[in-house]
Amino acid sequence: MIQRKLITCTINGNKIQTMVDVRASLTDMLRNDYRLTSVKKGCEVGECGACNVMIDGECFNSCIYLAVWADSKHIRTVESLLGSAGELHPIQQAFVDEGAVQCGYCTPGFIMTALEIVQSGRQYTRDELKKLLSGHLCRCTGYENIVNAVEKAMKGTAQSIPETISRHRPATR
Amino acid sequence: MHVGQSLPRVDAYDKVTGRAKYTDDLVDKSALIAKVLHAQIAHGLVIKMDIGEALRVPGVVKIVTCFDVPDILFSTAGHPWSTDISHQDVADRMLLNRRVRLYGDDIAAVVAEDEIAASSALRAIRVEYEEYPHVLNPIEAMAPGAPQLHDAFLNNILKQTSAGRGDFEAAIQEPGLIRIEGEYETPMVQHSHLELPVSYAYIESGRIVIVSSTQIPHIVRRVVGQALGMPWGKVRVIKPYIGGGFGNKQDVLYEPLNAYLCQQVGGRLVKLEISREETFFATRVRHADKIRLVSYVRPNGRIVARSCDVYANQGAYASHGHSVTGKTMTAFRQLYHEEKAHRVTGHTVYTNTPAAGAMRGYGVPQAMFAVESHAEDIAAALNLDSLTFRRMNMMPVGFTDDFSKNVNYYDSLNQCIEKGRACIDYDRKRKLYQNQTGPVRRGVGMSLLWYNTAVWPISLEASSCRMVLNQDGSVQVQLGETEIGQGADTAFAQMTADVLGIPFHDVHMISTQDTDITPYGTGAYASRQTYVGGMSIRQTANMLKEKIISYAHELTRMQIYDLDIQNASIIHRPTGNALLSLGELATEALYSLSHSEHFSAEATYQCKTNAYSLGCAFAEVEVDIPLCKITLLNIVNAHDCGRLVNPQLAAAQVHGGMSMGIGYGLSERMLFDEKTGRLLNDNFLDYKLSTVLDHPRLETRFVENYEPTSAFGTKALGEPPAVPVAPAIRNAVLHATGVAINRAPLNPHELFTAFVSAGLIPTEK
Known part of the structure; x- marks a missing residue:
């Protein structure tokens, strides 16, 4: 019943392949499936910017960006900014x-x-x-x-x- | 010394890396999802609810309605409990309400496997209502024949109180007095913290555990116990990092319902998250006030007598209720001191709108908008310099309040005025902008600010603290006072380091409160954290230090009175010698074969003082009259909040308050459809917060008069910055245009009406 779609994308430098619910937002996918909880929910309609992530070098409110649209994209969240020894960007x-x-x-x-x-x-x-x-x-x-x-x-x-x-x-x- | 330094926040690293965990980041993804059904009428009774179709939605686990919940009324106000029945908060709501009192009242809840099932089920519930007429305005709600919300409160008056000084009727008989009257209105606004209200609950070992985004975990525990009729010890509340509260989360919001739903599904994990839209109508708002002021003044500007009538819109449920109006009244009474008499009456009135609770300033933003607009109006009417007028009448140095015993120790108001006027170049601009013509005009205006730090003697003021020493000489610190973004944990760490004589990085703040583990404290509210928390930190750290020194005496055989802890070492004071490190002592203490001891200290400090926190704001605006648009060009807040614990964080607190004040003055207002009672702007597109583009440089100035009653010389700073901004802007617009606008926010709609009636905008007729 639930429609799912296979997508391939890169999240913080890691290539992943996953089935996503076609109704899911990118916020949902990043938070729920990959536990990237720096991506916050403040309004879920693109008004507050708390869910902002970088997609192919450009910033988007991920709450109004469908997870299926992330297919073949490079996604970057704050989790990717830290140096390997934990040093701040x-x-x-x-x-x-x-x-x-x-x-x-x-x-x-x-x-x-x-x-x-x-x-x-x-x-x-x-x-x-x-x-x-x-x-x-x-x-x-x-x-x-x-x-x-x-x-x-x-x-x-x-x-x-x-x-x-x-x-x-x-x-x- | 760490107090007084701009040290980085203890939580900054976790917050910039996205590692800081908030409630929704912690919940296990197996959680069932709960959603609330909100009434679609403003006033009436639910007569029937058909949940048959909703129960058939795949994934639905449980539906409870207003016909199912326990018959228990409770109060949601985040006040310390009073064991005196006459001082207890008004209990006027149930977990779900059959009697609907606002458009959006909670009438049923669904628990489902996922969000989509829960939402689908909500849409499938059929509700039959008996509809009553509604009333949205407190003045109308008090009128005879108005719809009645709560049976126990005649004419919808939750509470009415009066206070006064002197013989008012005699005072106004003085010949030659000029009577000046004004009516001022402030809007209903919402806190708009970025993190939504969210909680999750599960049953473990027969007790219910609730993790919640709250300012007041210990109070949530008590209220959940009351609302569910269960022993308070059976409830455990955990508060992780929270994404802002500003008073909304000083109310118990959906935690009791979340706990109840968890019970209804056999203790399984249930998450209840409220949407942004629901947050606007179904949590709390700031009381919208109508304030009528009458002053009797001599031609030289001295106020002889004055009166004040406050009408506060309480909304559908009591929440903090008349306590907020009480503070509005006190602010009126204390900022200015007339020569002979004043009287003040406050009415807090139920209406069919969202419940009003605590919001940054607790009634004082309303009072200052009225009182400081009125002050400007009086000065204008008498053709006096408004600063001179204020100085002639404001709270004098040395004043002691009979009730709170607060003392106005310093000339803080004048000192703040001097800083503010210099910063904004007030005197020059005040002259420069006189007699402008043309469509675009500039003006400068100001407002004073009166505030109280904590809640003594209105209610209990206590803080508990626990400190535990580790083997390496570092300590864990726990307090019931919560970190809600304001930087409390950092200030507490600075204080602890100074009293114990250890480095800042050796103080580990346990940021999460857990009512099973954290010592009892009532949480984050008023502007009391550094004031009251500082007292218990100082007391507890001194107890711990005493134990450590006593053990050092055992180890070194030096006299107790000669020993001290400095920079994490035991110091022999007469010689200045470092005898051993605190880490060496702590390790020895834990592993000693002759005298092993775990060093900890725990204490409650009951505070029986309070402190004035005074200041002002100066604003410069440009008004485009045909466009009805105000641009805020410059703004400065000046505060005497005592000694600054962390100057950088103090300035940041002031910025945030100013920002909220800018929205209050220029753009924020909740609007209702008169016909249905429905909130029209329940989102960030239609509810106009001030954005980064609406902010000029936010200038801050401080006067650091050491507060004598405070453990570290500090006093209120959390709420005060939000208070004087809106009236300063309003007074600047008056200066620019000659038009006194008495209704906030000063948005284009207000300006248009005001400019038309002032003849600044021609109308075709």
């Missing part, structure tokens, strides 16, 4: 240093958009950065320190961001 470090974290629920989503910004290699003005971050809601920080952290990461590391993806091995079903 410069963007993560900037969030820590700038006091950009409070309850932490919106944080992984923001960090993925920050990664997209930093990877673009472009230097944006503060107003441009705010526009780029405006798909994310945060109720704790007033955004001030988040914008500071993204600005710092962009200025400090635009040229030197390592492109390595740590070999995070997702759990199987």
Whole structure:
């Protein structure tokens, strides 16, 4: 009865093949099947940005992205940013240093958009950065320190961001 | 010293890596899924419910309706319990309600194998209602003949209280007084924490275990026990990291129903997650208030007498109820001190709207919007400088409140005003923006802020703490006061490190509260965590230190009064010698063949003080009159919250409060369909939070007057920053346009009406 479809995709550098319920969102698949719980649910209709992940280098709200659409795509979540010895990515470090974290629920989503910004290699003005971050809601920080952290990461590391993806091995079903 | 330093949050690494686990991250995927059926009328009675078709949906395990639940009324307010019946919260709801009191009231619940089955079953339930007329507005609800929500509360008045000072009628007879009146309205808003309310429950060893996104685990335990009619010790509540609360999770939300559903399926694991849409109407909101102020003032600006009438929209159920209105009244009474007399009356009124509870500021954002808008209006009417007017009337230094015994120790308000006006260049802009013409105008405005730190003497104020020493000299620390994003765990670790004389990284905060393990504490509410938690930390750390020193005396044979712990070593004070490390002592203590001892300390501190937390906000706006659009150009909050434990985190707290204040002032309002009583904007598209694009740079300033009653010199900072922002914006708009807008939020709809009646926007007639 339940319609399932076989998809093949890469999650945080690991190639996987899995049957997904055609009705499932990518959020559901990442959270439930692969326990990538950095992908948060805040609204499930694409309004808050907490479920933001990178798909082929571009950020999407995974709650309104069907799991079946992930077929042949490269998906990246915050779990992939850590170095092999647990060292923080410069963007993560900037969030820590700038006091950009409070309850932490919106944080992984923001960090993925920050990664997209930093990877673009472009230097944006503060107003441009705010526009780029405006798909994310945060109720704790007033955004001030988040914008500071993204600005710092962009200025400090635009040229030197390592492109390595740590070999995070997702759990199987 | 660690207190006073901007140390990184103890949970920052886990949160930036996505490792921090919130409730839904922890639940086993075998969980059954529960969903709630919400009434589709605003007021009435469920007469019949047909669940036959719903039960046939594949995957449905159990359906319970309002006809099945125990006949027990309970209260959801996250207050400390009172053993005095007259002070107990109003118990006015059941797990599921046959009597429907709001559009969206809980009337049935489904437990199913998965979400889709649960949702399908909800749609298949047939409900027959007997419908009653509804009422959405407190003034109408109090009128004779209005629909009645709760039998025990005549005219829907949950509670009405009055207070006063002096002989009001005599005071207003003074010749030459100018009477100034204003009516101010604040909107119903929702906390909008990013994590949805979620819990899961299972039965283990005959006891029910509930893991929940709550600010108040120990209170949840008590209320679940009350709601289900079971011994409180049979309930265990675990609180992991939570994605914000802001007072909504200072109410017991769906934990009792979750526990009940778990019981109904034989103790199997059941998860109950509420959607964003449900969060808006089925959890809690901030009371929408109508506040009428009348002031009798001498031409020089001195207030002689004043009165205040508060009408607070309680919604369908009592929750925190009149406690919130009580604080609105106190804020009115205390920020300004008239010469002769005041009187204040508060009405908290049931209506067929979502239940109002605690939300960041607990009635004070409403009070300050009214009082500080009114202050500006009086100054304008008398053609006085509004700062001069405020200074002439505000709470004087040295004032002691008869009831709370709070003392206004310092000239905090003036000190904060000085910081704020300098930051925003107030005096120059105030002159510069006078007499503007043209469609786009600028203005600056400000608002003071009055706040209280904790809840003494209204209710119990206590905190318990436990510390355990490890072999390496590090310690675990547990408190009932919860980390909800504000940074409490980090502040607690800094305090512990200082009292024990150990490094910050040797303090391990146990962030998760578990009512089986964590010492009793009432949780995160008011702005009391560093104040009350600090007291029990200091007491407990001193007890632990005493035990350690006593053991050091045994080991070293040096005098107890000469020994101290500094930088994780036992120090002989007269010589300054380090005798042994704390780790060496702790290892010896655990494995000694002559005297083995596990070092721990646990204590409750009962706090019998409270502290004023004062400050202000200054805002600069640009108003596009034809577009009815306000751009916030600059904003600064200045606070005296005593000594700062962690300046970076303190500023971050202020940013968040300011942000909430910006939404309150400019865009947030829950809207209802008058005809059906249904909430119209139950999502983040239609409910207008302020986004990153609506925020200018958020400037923060602090005055650090050491709070004499506090263990570390600290006092409230969690809620106060949200309080003065909306009135500061409103007063800036008044300065820019000459138009006094008395209804928040100042969104284009309000501005249009106000600008049309002021003649700023021409109308064709």
